[in-house]
Amino acid sequence: MLTVGRANKAYLVGVPGASIHAKFTSFDIFLPRIFAGIDLKKSDFTEMGEGGLLKS
DSSP states (O other), rough: OEEEEEETTEEEEEOGGGGGTTTHHHHHHHHHHHHHOOOOOOOHHHHHHOOOOOOO
């Protein structure tokens, strides 16, 4: 449940505490992209998603 937001040019990232126990998380995928200056889009996240809510 990684949380990513953007305020002007700065990214705000919220990492859940459970990520300490996992060897690999979505944070490991997105942090290098942020440092590389790659703009993150909604599609970057939705393509990686699995499960979720059903549309009515």
